[in-house]
Amino acid sequence: MMENSFKGQVALVTGGTKGIGKAIADKLTAAGAQVVVTARTAPTDTSLQNFIAADLTQPDSADRIAKEILNKYGRINIIVNNAGANLSPGGGFSTLSDEHWYNDWQLNFLSIVRINKALLPAMIEQKHGVIINISTGAAKQPIWEMTMSYSSAKAALNVYSKALASEVGSKGIRVNVVSPGVVKTPLMLEFIENLATSSQITVDAAFKAVMDKVGVAMGRMAEPEEIADLVAFLASPNANYITGANYSVDGGASPTV
Template sequence: MDNSLKGRVALVTGGTKGIGKAIADRLSSEGCKVVVTARTEPKENPNGHYFIASDLTQPESAESIAKEILTTFGRIDIIVNNAGANLSPGGGFSTLSDEHWITDWQLNFLSVVRINKALLPVMIEQKSGVIINISTGAAKQPIWEMTMSYSSAKAALNIYSKALANELGAKGVRVNVVSPGVVKTPLMLEFIENLAKSSNIKVDDAFKAVMDKVGAPLGRMADPEEIANLVAFLVSPEAKYITGINYSVDGGALPVV
């Protein structure tokens, strides 16, 4: 993209591992000044991303993140709301407590709403900015025994993102969604291991069960870099007429067009 992102300030939540790290590293390689958040600072940070420790399930975290970014850099050009996780146990509705539902919605939906609300006034004042909300294919294809509360929170994120894109288009701010399928991340591998333990089956069998449920024709997990490639394009000027779209990166798993 010929360094079209050089000098842009980008925030990537959950940016120290998995998909978030791949996105942060890719944006950095394109010339962005990258800010990443996570609960704990990584032991290694070879690309020198600016780190802010934060627990996004806490309502006050968004304002403190926004204040530090604007104090340090004076602007924000790109927000990638990547932080999220399927934290609840499998087994369907009867296994989910109020706490499970609240935790999944705090992390996967409300944290995004808060981050955007805290930083959007600056983008609107600049008359420019891009927001990418990372969702999941499970928001369209929920797996009741694995992702019920997580899927519902991400489905809300999809609707919110479309509404936000409609509101902000005339103000120079674009909003899009990227919905990965099964991605080879530490969190996904941990999820499969936990599924194997809870189901009393081998890890290989748990992986096969997940892939059978997802039904991706490509027959494999995505690499985090494959998600990052799309995000890097969508935040670039080359995508300046694209807003309000939800992109599936799922190896063909979604059974409709």
């Protein structure tokens, strides 16, 4: 159903060289989009022809990315703000320095605000566009031992996204949020390994501890492609009347209706 859905459209996927971002970039490319991918380091996948090296925590990165895209293509149709990570140690408030808070908010909130601000004028001029911000289930269900500063930055992203959707909806631009739960990505696997090391337990025990803490009803991690499927739908014309929404893809982890 998605074949050629995005033919002639230009999409930006930040953090698109691995994990959820790569799955999204691959999905949109397969459906016909010209996909521009950003990350701090060049990908090992040589099939990615449209790559911009950028550290999104640096304030000037957003304007540089926007300029490169608009100079090359003259338009932007889809923005998927996927870049993000839990950069801080676990252990609660006493372990978090000002630098930890600053780094998490720079990457997980302010970088997204900057990317959108840099590219929204082009979307407004063309009277069409889709923005999908990748958040996390931890923004609604924070785990103080693991995700305090990260969760707070993503919670701010959720509020910002709703406000932005209200502002630009009448201009033909849709803004939605996708909130994954526990996803089998390199970052998540590294997180579990680090948890096992710091807790002096096995990796299997650390995995079980995370799954028990989050409370995933389906009892497994999501595959990145399962997140990408929803993102592609929300970016497509099939979702033309959906904006200002936040979709959980968490295997039933959310304890509320």
